Amino acid sequence: MTNVVILNSQLHRTLRVQAGASARFGDDRRFVQVIANEFPLLAIHYPVFFAKDADTGAFYCGAMLGFDEGENLFLEEGRPQSAYRPLNLQRGPFYTAGNELAVDLDSPRMDGEAGEALFTPAGEPTAYLESIKAAMRELRDGLERTKIFIDTLMTLKLIEPVNIKVGFDDGTKRDVVGLYTISQDALRGLPDADVLELFRRGYLHLIYLMIASLKQVPVLAQKKNRRILAQSESLGLARL
Amino acid sequence: MVRPIHNIVIVGGGTAGWLTAGVIAARHQGRMKTGFTVTLVESPSIGIIGVGEGTWPTMRATLEKIGVSETDFFRECDSAFKQGAKFARWTTGAADDAYYHPLMLPQGFTQLNLAPHWLGGGGGDRTFCDAVCPQGALCDDGLAPKMITTPEYQAVANYAYHLDAGKFAPFLQKHCTQKLGVRHVLADVESVIQAENGDIASIRTKQAGEIPGDLFVDCSGFSALLLGKTLGVGFKDCSDVLFCDTALAVQVPYERASDPIASHTISTAQSAGWIWDIGLPTRRGTGYVYSSRHSSEDAAHEELARYVGPRIKELSVRKIPIRSGHRELFWKNNCVAVGLAAGFLEPLEASAIVLVELSAKLISEQMPANREVMDIVAARFNEVTGYRWGRIIDFLKLHYVLTKRTDSRFWIDNVDPASVPDRLKNLLHLWKYRSPWFFDEFDRLEEVFPAASYQYVLYGMGFRTEVEPEDNEGTQSMAARLISENATLTRQLRAKLPKNRDLLQKIFDHGLQPI
Ligand SMILES: Cc1cc2nc3c(=O)[nH]c(=O)nc-3n(C[C@H](O)[C@H](O)[C@H](O)COP(=O)(O)OP(=O)(O)OC[C@H]3O[C@@H](n4cnc5c(N)ncnc54)[C@H](O)[C@@H]3O)c2cc1C
Numbered sequence: 186m187t188n189v190v191i192l193n194s195q196l197h198r199t200l201r202v203q204a205g206a207s208a209r210f211g212d213d214r215r216f217v218q219v220i221a222n223e224f225p226l227l228a229i230h231y232p233v234f235f236a237k238d239a240d241t242g243a244f245y246c247g248a249m250l251g252f253d254e255g256e257n258l259f260l261e262e263g264r265p266q267s268a269y270r271p272l273n274l275q276r277g278p279f280y281t282a283g284n285e286l287a288v289d290l291d292s293p294r295m296d297g298e299a300g301e302a303l304f305t306p307a308g309e310p311t312a313y314l315e316s317i318k319a320a321m322r323e324l325r326d327g328l329e330r331t332k333i334f335i336d337t338l339m340t341l342k343l344i345e346p347v348n349i350k351v352g353f354d355d356g357t358k359r360d361v362v363g364l365y366t367i368s369q370d371a372l373r374g375l376p377d378a379d380v381l382e383l384f385r386r387g388y389l390h391l392i393y394l395m396i397a398s399l400k401q402v403p404v405l406a407q408k409k410n411r412r413i414l415a416q417s418e419s420l421g422l423a424r425l
Numbered sequence: 426m427v428r429p430i431h432n433i434v435i436v437g438g439g440t441a442g443w444l445t446a447g448v449i450a451a452r453h454q455g456r457m458k459t460g461f462t463v464t465l466v467e468s469p470s471i472g473i474i475g476v477g478e479g480t481w482p483t484m485r486a487t488l489e490k491i492g493v494s495e496t497d498f499f500r501e502c503d504s505a506f507k508q509g510a511k512f513a514r515w516t517t518g519a520a521d522d523a524y525y526h527p528l529m530l531p532q533g534f535t536q537l538n539l540a541p542h543w544l545g546g547g548g549g550d551r552t553f554c555d556a557v558c559p560q561g562a563l564c565d566d567g568l569a570p571k572m573i574t575t576p577e578y579q580a581v582a583n584y585a586y587h588l589d590a591g592k593f594a595p596f597l598q599k600h601c602t603q604k605l606g607v608r609h610v611l612a613d614v615e616s617v618i619q620a621e622n623g624d625i626a627s628i629r630t631k632q633a634g635e636i637p638g639d640l641f642v643d644c645s646g647f648s649a650l651l652l653g654k655t656l657g658v659g660f661k662d663c664s665d666v667l668f669c670d671t672a673l674a675v676q677v678p679y680e681r682a683s684d685p686i687a688s689h690t691i692s693t694a695q696s697a698g699w700i701w702d703i704g705l706p707t708r709r710g711t712g713y714v715y716s717s718r719h720s721s722e723d724a725a726h727e728e729l730a731r732y733v734g735p736r737i738k739e740l741s742v743r744k745i746p747i748r749s750g751h752r753e754l755f756w757k758n759n760c761v762a763v764g765l766a767a768g769f770l771e772p773l774e775a776s777a778i779v780l781v782e783l784s785a786k787l788i789s790e791q792m793p794a795n796r797e798v799m800d801i802v803a804a805r806f807n808e809v810t811g812y813r814w815g816r817i818i819d820f821l822k823l824h825y826v827l828t829k830r831t832d833s834r835f836w837i838d839n840v841d842p843a844s845v846p847d848r849l850k851n852l853l854h855l856w857k858y859r860s861p862w863f864f865d866e867f868d869r870l871e872e873v874f875p876a877a878s879y880q881y882v883l884y885g886m887g888f889r890t891e892v893e894p895e896d897n898e899g900t901q902s903m904a905a906r907l908i909s910e911n912a913t914l915t916r917q918l919r920a921k922l923p924k925n926r927d928l929l930q931k932i933f934d935h936g937l938q939p940i
Contacts, residue, residue: 346940
């Protein structure tokens with residue numbers, strides 16, 4: 186259940202938010218929507234793809250965090266996450282409603298005394314709240330800009346489906362479908378004028394970041410494999 | 426001197442004319458630079474027939490090839506999905522008598538013929554359609570054949586379209602003239618000028634003078650202006666086989682904007698014919714196709730009113746005379762006929778537009794390089810097209826000969842052996858002992874109706890092929906596996922596919938992605 190209300194410095198003066206990354210708080214996601222501004226920070230950790238919104242079919246950009254439903258291989262419970270955390274996870278229980286900031290009072294991040302304060306006792310926003318406001322602004326503008334980026338690529342027919350098949354040491358296989366990436370063939374075949382235009386708009390950089398981020402797929406698979414091995418070892422030990 | 430074929434002139438701007446123009450122009454885009462032209466001449470005063478709203482799945486490939494966006498097509502032609510046809514009351518006439526002719530092939534069709542296994546009891550108490558294919562269940566549930574994330578023209582379950590015929594021709598016109606370089610001339614053809622060898626040299630129009638051409642495509646509708654009137658090609662009447670000769674058409678609004686949209690054509694047998702029911706997002710297109718030898722217009726109107734309900738009083742019912750049959754030749758001299766000008770059969774399996782597509786494709790692929798080789802191409806075109814008409818007639822008649830209805834002369838006359846083509850008789854005889862499969866009977870590359878279609882109709886209508894249990898022995902376990910795979914697939918698709926209306930609304934709101 187959610188209970189989203191506009192944030193109010195009077196009503197919510199004492200509210201605290203547990204900002205850290207944890208499965209308990211909803212970070213257990215296989216795929217999370219991202220914006221183009223984040224690509225430089227993302228591409229060194231995560232594969233970045235296009236995917237389709239299940240409700241509208243529209244393309245969006247997302248970072249892949251795991252292979253299975255609810256699997257975020259970057260979570261290190263009890264420790265702050267070392268990899269850059271996508272804005273959509275950083276935002277925690279916050280939403281925008283028009284120009285206002287809203288918060289989900291039923292979020293598991295807000296059940297008690299622990300966590301970051303939103304307001305000083307005098308009712309001034311804390312540095313944490315300011316950082317959330319900045320993140321939300323960045324997300325909102327970024328989503329619009331990312332959409333224009335995607336539309337441009339679609340017009341130039343630069344997006345193609347990609348099928349990721351991986352096998353793990355426990356003998357299981359994963360066939361990840363519904364992801365799309367840059368078509369390098371189409372990119373090579375692009376007329377000069379289009380290439381120049383992509384460069385001038387800063388899109389060529391984003392395109393190459395996406396292509397480079399594909400290299401994170403095997404890294405992610407190794408991460409999962411290590412977990413599988415660790416698990417089976419601990420099971421083996423338990424049996425001894 | 427070799428006379429190259431450069432200027433294609435199409436007469437008629439209905440569904441047939443614009444589809445043919447689009448298919449030819451798209452295929453020969455590259456030659457447009459070197460003087461190849463496609464001109465479509467259409468009368469500003471004679472309207473198009475404006476009915477014909479059910480297609481075959483081939484339409485997906487046709488539209489994609491001519492470069493149309495499927496999203497635009499859905500939005501601008503009020504199009505909807507069609508996953509086959511449901512035939513109600515054709516066998517016994519009882520209220521619960523119905524079967525599906527879906528568009529998906531039986532599970533594993535290219536590996537194994539499941540029909541003998543189903544006949545031997547391998548499908549349990551399921552109908553043939555339900556035992557071998559999920560689509561009947563999807564239609565029953567009112568589900569769409571894909572999802573909003575499925576790209577344009579791709580399917581989860583095979584599909585064709587229902588569309589608004591009044592909007593389809595203008596939609597194609599816009600695309601053909603703006604994107605494909607087709608020249609559009611609004612003018613009435615008044616006379617035709619022939620060369621000494623009988624070829625059409627040019628057409629003389631009231632508003633645009635004389636228009637010469639190398640190849641003329643007659644898409645002038647029932648009037649068959651060029652092939653029939655000018656070149657005198659005769660008409661082969663088929664009303665001794667297919668009796669229906671009149672249609673009463675009426676468009677029925679939904680009662681509520683949220684009413685479900687059927688994702689299949691519903692064809693309900695009546696006392697002297699049958700009623701079609703085609704669900705578009707905006708309305709249902711319905712009509713009674715009947716034999717005037719077996720029913721008066723008043724009686725037919727009454728039956729249609731019973732189907733549509735009292736609201737029919739506020740709606741306008743249009744009477745359309747139809748003539749079953751086709752030209753004796755389809756291509757003569759430098760003139761080829763497509764669409765109603767080539768012929769027409771009652772629209773029982775939506776075979777008219779698919780034949781337009783197949784003909785247009787054949788013309789564009791086989792486009793004669795010059796006049797000297799045209800007769801060779803023409804002979805082949807006539808052979809293939811003649812075969813197709815014959816096959817369609819057989820297939821339509823199949824729906825009638827299997828009936829057990831004896832409640833009116835129409836149904837009794839329909840099973841009279843004198844009205845059944847010899848080939849169909851032979852096939853029915855053969856099928857008593859061996860069920861049709863794609864190997865033995867249907868060898869043509871672009872067969873209009875595959876063997877699977879015959880299976881769905883035969884076994885949907887209770888036809889029995891005698892099977893010897895021993896004959897099934899070697900493939901029993903494979904058949905059981907395919908039938909159980911189909912049950913699993915059916916369950917999965919029913920769980921994941923959206924309602925037909927919901928998906929159409931989403932396509933309207935958000936569009937489908939091209940990839
Ligand atoms: C009741 C009914 C239901 C049908 N249902 C289906 C169905 O479900 N599925 C299916 O596939 N098919 C169906 N059809 C068939 C389908 O409607 C036609 O095959 C299709 O519309 C093609 O028509 P056309 O373009 O050949 O002719 P028309 O639409 O009649 O077009 C003829 C064109 O020729 C032009 N023309 C005529 N004379 C002249 C002249 N002298 N000068 C210049 N131009 C001229 C006219 O202006 C017009 O543009 C149905 C038909 C009927 C009657």
